Amino acid sequence: MKKFREDDPIYLDGAASMPIDPIVLESIIACLEKKNNFGNPSSMNIMGRRAMSRVDVARGQLSSLLNADADDLIWTSGATESNNIAIIGSARYRVNSGRHLVTMTTEHKAVSAPFDYLESEGFEITRLSPESNGLLDMSELKQAIRDDTQLVSVMHVNNETGITQNIAEIADICQENQILFHCDAAQSVGKIKLDLKHLPIDLLSISSHKIYGPQGIGALYLKNASRNKIIPLMFGGEQEKWLRPGTLPLHQIIGFGVASELAASRMDDDFKLMKHLSSYFLDKIKAIPNLILNGSNSARYPGIINLRAPGVNGESLLLMLEPVCVAQGSACNSKNNQPSLVLRELGLNDHEIQSSIRFSFTRNTTESEIDEVIKKYMKAVSYLRGISPDYH
Amino acid sequence: MKLSKNKQHDLYNATVMDLFHRSGYCENNNKLNGVRIECKKGDVASGSILKLICIIENNKISLARYQVYGCPYLIASAEWLCEIMQGKSASQLKQLKIMSLMKTLCIPTERKSIILILEDVVDGIRLQL
Numbered sequence: 001m002k003k004f005r006e007d008d009p010i011y012l013d014g015a016a017s018m019p020i021d022p023i024v025l026e027s028i029i030a031c032l033e034k035k036n037n038f039g040n041p042s043s044m045n046i047m048g049r050r051a052m053s054r055v056d057v058a059r060g061q062l063s064s065l066l067n068a069d070a071d072d073l074i075w076t077s078g079a080t081e082s083n084n085i086a087i088i089g090s091a092r093y094r095v096n097s098g099r100h101l102v103t104m105t106t107e108h109k110a111v112s113a114p115f116d117y118l119e120s121e122g123f124e125i126t127r128l129s130p131e132s133n134g135l136l137d138m139s140e141l142k143q144a145i146r147d148d149t150q151l152v153s154v155m156h157v158n159n160e161t162g163i164t165q166n167i168a169e170i171a172d173i174c175q176e177n178q179i180l181f182h183c184d185a186a187q188s189v190g191k192i193k194l195d196l197k198h199l200p201i202d203l204l205s206i207s208s209h210k211i212y213g214p215q216g217i218g219a220l221y222l223k224n225a226s227r228n229k230i231i232p233l234m235f236g237g238e239q240e241k242w243l244r245p246g247t248l249p250l251h252q253i254i255g256f257g258v259a260s261e262l263a264a265s266r267m268d269d270d271f272k273l274m275k276h277l278s279s280y281f282l283d284k285i286k287a288i289p290n291l292i293l294n295g296s297n298s299a300r301y302p303g304i305i306n307l308r309a310p311g312v313n314g315e316s317l318l319l320m321l322e323p324v325c326v327a328q329g330s331a332c333n334s335k336n337n338q339p340s341l342v343l344r345e346l347g348l349n350d351h352e353i354q355s356s357i358r359f360s361f362t363r364n365t366t367e368s369e370i371d372e373v374i375k376k377y378m379k380a381v382s383y384l385r386g387i388s389p390d391y392h
Numbered sequence: 393m394k395l396s397k398n399k400q401h402d403l404y405n406a407t408v409m410d411l412f413h414r415s416g417y418c419e420n421n422n423k424l425n426g427v428r429i430e431c432k433k434g435d436v437a438s439g440s441i442l443k444l445i446c447i448i449e450n451n452k453i454s455l456a457r458y459q460v461y462g463c464p465y466l467i468a469s470a471e472w473l474c475e476i477m478q479g480k481s482a483s484q485l486k487q488l489k490i491m492s493l494m495k496t497l498c499i500p501t502e503r504k505s506i507i508l509i510l511e512d513v514v515d516g517i518r519l520q521l
Contacts, residue, residue, distance in 0.1 A: 315464060316412075316464050319412060319464045350439065351437065384461075387418045387461075388459065388460070388461040389441050389443040389459035389460070389461060390441060390461060391461070
């Protein structure tokens with residue numbers, strides 16, 4: 001069994017960002033190092049055309065992962081930008097056909113904030129709460145849909161709890177009602193099989209660094225991109241079908257493409273590993289009294305576990321666990337010190353939210369790392385409960 | 393390249409880290425002997441509870457210990473407080489400049505309530521001395 005030094009970091013924060021795969025890294029370095037490889041993919045000269053052909057290869061790799069048409073993929077800076085373009089851009093384009101939009105209260109801020117913004121433009125937003133297990137009640141969705149509803153946005157895998165919504169059923173409901181369906185799939189692409197030729201999803205947000213690719217690059221899938229219109233949020237170039245101007249970052253796109261190909265080939269093995277690690281973790285953690293798993297276990301992506309330790313302040317627990325890297329809520333929300341809205345929607349009060357921590361695995365996570373984390377976690381929880389004036 | 397002095401990239405400064413991990417004054421076995429006074433402030437809803445337990449000799453605090461539930465700033469503050477309270481009389485406790493901890497520990501403004509809890513606890517102890 002591997003011996004860990006006190007200062008050896010153990011990374012269980014894959015939901016925030018995955019470590020870059022060595023093969024991906026190699027492809028990025030090769031791109032940056034290669035002589036005469038800095039052409040702008042939009043340039044008409046030979047270096048530009050060579051660069052664009054490599055962009056097309058990457059687009060093909062991502063489209064294969066999703067079983068989508070490569071022409072329906074738009075490079076962005078990440079899932080946050082994809083969400084903004086999809087939600088604001090499509091709502092504005094269809095403003096004359098309706099001002100009503102539907103989403104969930106448990107969405108990532110990258111989705112909820114664009115909806116808040118659209119509200120200030122006069123759109124009416126229905127925010128559906130989940131059931132106590134975190135899942136969307138389909139009858140509530142059907143009831144929320146009105147004649148003037150033009151867009152529904154529901155995330156696939158929740159970044160804080162791993163709860164996985166039934167997007168096939170949501171997509172069918174939207175299709176029956178001729179409403180656009182947007183899905184923030186930042187946490188599921190490359191981990192759960194998505195077949196966009198058969199799933200009636202209109203808009204899908206994708207992130208590279210959640211699938212062991214580089215940070216700073218993502219994509220938006222726009223079904224029938226040539227026909228489905230959205231109004232761009234930025235102007236200044238005709239790249240990405242006029243929807244997203246700016247010079248394409250060649251090395252990031254190449255890395256994202258390679259990460260997509262690797263994800264496609266490793267998806268089954270990765271999922272099996274996540275299931276195994278999750279069972280292993282939950283089994284081992286039984287040794288600690290009074291711990292509660294937040295959210296449904298049956299509809300949970302196994303790579304994410306959100307645990308509550310009553311009597312323990314999560315922030316202090318996080319610091320005691322260092323150099324183990326885990327998270328309290330979403331990384332994109334960590335600076336504002338506000339309790340997680342996602343956990344609140346599951347019925348937890350502020351006190352319970354403060355006691356919760358997210359563990360998320362990567363394909364590099366090992367059993368011995370989990371053993372070490374649980375050892376530290378057990379010690380920290382026991383200590384913090386021991387010095388608490390109210391926990392006995 | 394030097395970073396601006398106001399730029400704090402680590403959430404907790406070295407003093408917070410030192411005090412948090414030292415935990416020399418935390419009380420978790422309830423085996424203090426002598427004349428004992430206690431004060432507990434804060435509540436679960438605010439996420440911060442601090443209880444100070446002091447042993448009194450000759451109208452001075454001979455030993456101070458804490459029990460705490462809260463964030464690292466509160467734990468570090470409790471550690472600092474116990475260290476500084478030992479040997480103090482009621483009038484000396486009144487002179488304590490607890491607000492200076494805001495600067496020493498770089499406590500974010502939105503967590504100023506930690507200082508208020510500390511002040512309340514010290515007042516509670518002082519009034520029993």
